[in-house]
Amino acid sequence: MKHIISACFFLFSLCMSAQTVTITVDQNVTLKEFFKQIENQTDFKFAFTDQIDTNQKYFTKKSTYKQVEIEKLISELNKTASVQFSIVGNNIFVKQKSQSAKTVKKKSKLTGQIFDDTKQPVIGANVYIKELEVGAVTDVNGKFSIEIPNGNYTVAVSYVGFKNHEKRITISDDTKINFNIDSDSQELEQVIVTGNKAVDIKTTQMSVNRLSMQEIKRIPAAMGEPDPLKSILTLPGVTNAGEASSGFNVRGGAADQNLILLDGAPVYNDSHMFGFFSVFNADIVNGLDLYKGGIPSKFGGRVSSVLDVTQQTGDFENYKVNGGIGVISSRLLVQGPLQKDKGSFIVSGRTSYAHLFLKLADNKNSAMFYDFNAKLNYRFNANNTLTFSGYLGNDIFDINDRFSSKYGNTMGILSWKHKFSDRLNHNLSVFYSDYKFNLGLSMENFEWDSNIQNYGLKYGWNYQKSEKFKINYGIDGLYYNFNPGTVQPTSIDSQFNYKQLDKKYALETSAYLDFENQITEKLNFRYGLRYSMFYRLGSEAISTYENGQSVVYNPLYKIYEEGTPTGTTYYGKGKKISSFDNFEPRAALSYAFNDNTSVKASYNRMAQYIHILSNTQSPLPMSIWTPSGPFTKPQLLDQYAVGYFKNFKDNDYSFEGELFYKKVQNRIDYIDGADILANNNIEQVILNGKARSYGMELLFRKNTGIFTGWISYTLSRAEQKTPGRTAEEPGIANGDWYLSGYDKMHNLSVVGSYEFSPKWSFNGNFTLQSGQPVTYANGYYEFGGIHVPNYSLRNENRLPLFHHLDVAATYTPRPDKKKGWQSYWVFSIYNIYNRKNAASMSFTTNEDTGANETRRLSIFGIVPGVSYNFKF
Numbered sequence: 001m002k003h004i005i006s007a008c009f010f011l012f013s014l015c016m017s018a019q020t021v022t023i024t025v026d027q028n029v030t031l032k033e034f035f036k037q038i039e040n041q042t043d044f045k046f047a048f049t050d051q052i053d054t055n056q057k058y059f060t061k062k063s064t065y066k067q068v069e070i071e072k073l074i075s076e077l078n079k080t081a082s083v084q085f086s087i088v089g090n091n092i093f094v095k096q097k098s099q100s101a102k103t104v105k106k107k108s109k110l111t112g113q114i115f116d117d118t119k120q121p122v123i124g125a126n127v128y129i130k131e132l133e134v135g136a137v138t139d140v141n142g143k144f145s146i147e148i149p150n151g152n153y154t155v156a157v158s159y160v161g162f163k164n165h166e167k168r169i170t171i172s173d174d175t176k177i178n179f180n181i182d183s184d185s186q187e188l189e190q191v192i193v194t195g196n197k198a199v200d201i202k203t204t205q206m207s208v209n210r211l212s213m214q215e216i217k218r219i220p221a222a223m224g225e226p227d228p229l230k231s232i233l234t235l236p237g238v239t240n241a242g243e244a245s246s247g248f249n250v251r252g253g254a255a256d257q258n259l260i261l262l263d264g265a266p267v268y269n270d271s272h273m274f275g276f277f278s279v280f281n282a283d284i285v286n287g288l289d290l291y292k293g294g295i296p297s298k299f300g301g302r303v304s305s306v307l308d309v310t311q312q313t314g315d316f317e318n319y320k321v322n323g324g325i326g327v328i329s330s331r332l333l334v335q336g337p338l339q340k341d342k343g344s345f346i347v348s349g350r351t352s353y354a355h356l357f358l359k360l361a362d363n364k365n366s367a368m369f370y371d372f373n374a375k376l377n378y379r380f381n382a383n384n385t386l387t388f389s390g391y392l393g394n395d396i397f398d399i400n401d402r403f404s405s406k407y408g409n410t411m412g413i414l415s416w417k418h419k420f421s422d423r424l425n426h427n428l429s430v431f432y433s434d435y436k437f438n439l440g441l442s443m444e445n446f447e448w449d450s451n452i453q454n455y456g457l458k459y460g461w462n463y464q465k466s467e468k469f470k471i472n473y474g475i476d477g478l479y480y481n482f483n484p485g486t487v488q489p490t491s492i493d494s495q496f497n498y499k500q501l502d503k504k505y506a507l508e509t510s511a512y513l514d515f516e517n518q519i520t521e522k523l524n525f526r527y528g529l530r531y532s533m534f535y536r537l538g539s540e541a542i543s544t545y546e547n548g549q550s551v552v553y554n555p556l557y558k559i560y561e562e563g564t565p566t567g568t569t570y571y572g573k574g575k576k577i578s579s580f581d582n583f584e585p586r587a588a589l590s591y592a593f594n595d596n597t598s599v600k601a602s603y604n605r606m607a608q609y610i611h612i613l614s615n616t617q618s619p620l621p622m623s624i625w626t627p628s629g630p631f632t633k634p635q636l637l638d639q640y641a642v643g644y645f646k647n648f649k650d651n652d653y654s655f656e657g658e659l660f661y662k663k664v665q666n667r668i669d670y671i672d673g674a675d676i677l678a679n680n681n682i683e684q685v686i687l688n689g690k691a692r693s694y695g696m697e698l699l700f701r702k703n704t705g706i707f708t709g710w711i712s713y714t715l716s717r718a719e720q721k722t723p724g725r726t727a728e729e730p731g732i733a734n735g736d737w738y739l740s741g742y743d744k745m746h747n748l749s750v751v752g753s754y755e756f757s758p759k760w761s762f763n764g765n766f767t768l769q770s771g772q773p774v775t776y777a778n779g780y781y782e783f784g785g786i787h788v789p790n791y792s793l794r795n796e797n798r799l800p801l802f803h804h805l806d807v808a809a810t811y812t813p814r815p816d817k818k819k820g821w822q823s824y825w826v827f828s829i830y831n832i833y834n835r836k837n838a839a840s841m842s843f844t845t846n847e848d849t850g851a852n853e854t855r856r857l858s859i860f861g862i863v864p865g866v867s868y869n870f871k872f
Helices: 002-017 031-041 070-080 213-217 228-234 354-360
Strands: 020-025 045-048 063-069 083-088 091-096 107-115 126-129 134-137 143-149 151-158 165-171 208-212 258-262 285-291 305-311 320-325 329-339 343-352 366-381 384-399 403-419 424-441 446-466 469-489 504-518 523-537 540-545 551-554 559-562 565-571 576-592 597-608 610-613 624-627 635-648 653-670 686-702 707-721 746-755 760-769 777-783 786-791 802-811 822-830 838-845 852-858 863-871
Touching (some): 126 143, 208 213, 213 228, 228 285, 329 366, 469 624
Parallel strands (some): 045 091
Antiparallel strands (some): 107 143, 151 165, 320 329, 320 863, 329 343, 343 366, 366 384, 403 424, 446 469, 504 523, 540 565, 576 597, 610 624, 653 686, 686 707, 746 760, 822 863
């Protein structure tokens, strides 16, 4: 009987083993899906332990088996799968392979660089290894690095607006491969999104917004001129003082608290024509990054934000020209090789010609601007690149031959990038930056000149110990030369004598260390430290005051007044007047729930040692920079932020939500009636206080399709507090918290782009903001027959609600033409429903009726624009 049972069991097992199946497995097939295919075609069942996750993918390559016996299928799969199969009776057991059974492969590093069809490095391109389902995103230089086991793989490169590119490679050692991707001929360059705007879920970086130039060019702007600086006002947490105003405010911070960099060098004035245009030419700018929080350790010197603007790299193979002709300005760009495949150049120029129309109309007023950008690149070899970037821009005003002004930036930076290995490289830069302002009043027969000069050095290193651990470190040095003003008489009839306000000198140095650490697949941590030092240097004479108080309180009139100097202390050239130093820790953490959802948190402390002297909400070209010193302490920021980030429907949609809280120590404020212009003792009109801001930012994007765009909303509060120094002093606003001039409680932007056809695309932008805080008169009294207004507490009122809708249409006559002369037209209307937004409110007396009245000043109504753009 025992033999009969054994024979039956043997025959049953033989029948089970002889069953055949047809099946396909690849890297996307889960174990559960594999089980289902087998069980639907045979009588076999699967058995496994709790260690096996059937929702995971254990197959490492694609294979198709047709009418193969189960025993042979299992034998083949055991060679490549990361689990072990075994047949026992009518069951197939599954278990983890022992370490000795696994094939241990040596790992090598795949590195390279991605270029587009104009030989520009592509930032944010996806590099994906199909067989391993791993990938990387290219950095600001278009470079990537992935550590993978040796073997044969398919590398897929993708980037929105470009054709996908695939290449088979064999990895047996560290390998470097560059890729060139072509623009998708079915889409127009001026209306595509060239960056993948889905949220990077796993990176620790938060509170940063990036815009490509293609996105910027689609946002309608006043005068029809694409404007990189104005475009950031559509992002959450970013506002400004209103139409035709210079500067921008981030999370309730002042304009002087923003660090603006052009290819790594600081820029001190960001606008042309008192805010109508920004200094950044849209043709040559490659893109911009705005850091609002979680700022990496390599940045310092400001306490609100960092705007990092990069210029394009010239074409290394072909000469190209593009430009545009607008209503009041035109621009031209030329690029090409200096030496094919080794050196390139790109230069661009822009100028306005409104002054020509004024002259034709027999108008004595004149207003114009011009700027010039250049960038040169030379690759000595694969490991050494030398780059020079430069900028020169000026504004010239002449009002009826009575008032004239000229101001502008000059900047140059020379950088040497050296690659020691795939893991270690450095960037050494030296730069010069100069901002000058000139004011002439012919009716008073004098001129006033001021400027701020910088000489700087940056030396940064990047070391990638592994895919999971990276280190960035370096040193910075910056020397300041401040000239607050030189007053010169222009004729013997002038009431002014020559006067040179005290020049000021300072040195700022810093060192930083930053770590990026992938702790687990889901948890990433970045932490770092910056140590900064600031020295106020002679030669300069510093006034001294009784009790050390440069501002005194008059209890009789209940006002603050300028203190009277009791003497001076002279410091010779290079002698230390004051010194400050600060540790500035940074930390950021991200936890990814899955590939589409994560939460992040960040903290950063930053120090700012220089201040802008302006008691207006929007800094004017004549605003003066001054260093910290005996009476002005450096500003110190502590900022905390947490956020939730999610991508939807294969990255078609994305959402970012953040909460932030920031506090600033030593924020200066001005006493009532402060005289700032040409004041040699500015400490007599300023008080030290503090500031805080907090709020919520939301950003929802549609990233793909014929309709793209975003909605951003910010709910926030920005406040200042300047308490009295003694019990009897009231401070500002009785020493209580009061609204900062940069408070915008509600800030909504809606940006959309619709590709109607290959020839036509349409774009729109709607903006709504709370009115700017101001101080209104709440009554008046009569003195000597004159009505004198009485004002409420500082910033107790608001201007009316600010909003406007802008639209634009782009027409491309020959969209299929890819060579030779190519052109397109942009038609725009700024403020299409002619909203008269208030730039200011003034309180006057009507000369005819004698009644008090309020008058609103508006800068823009409806503004149409048209520009013709070309390239060849």
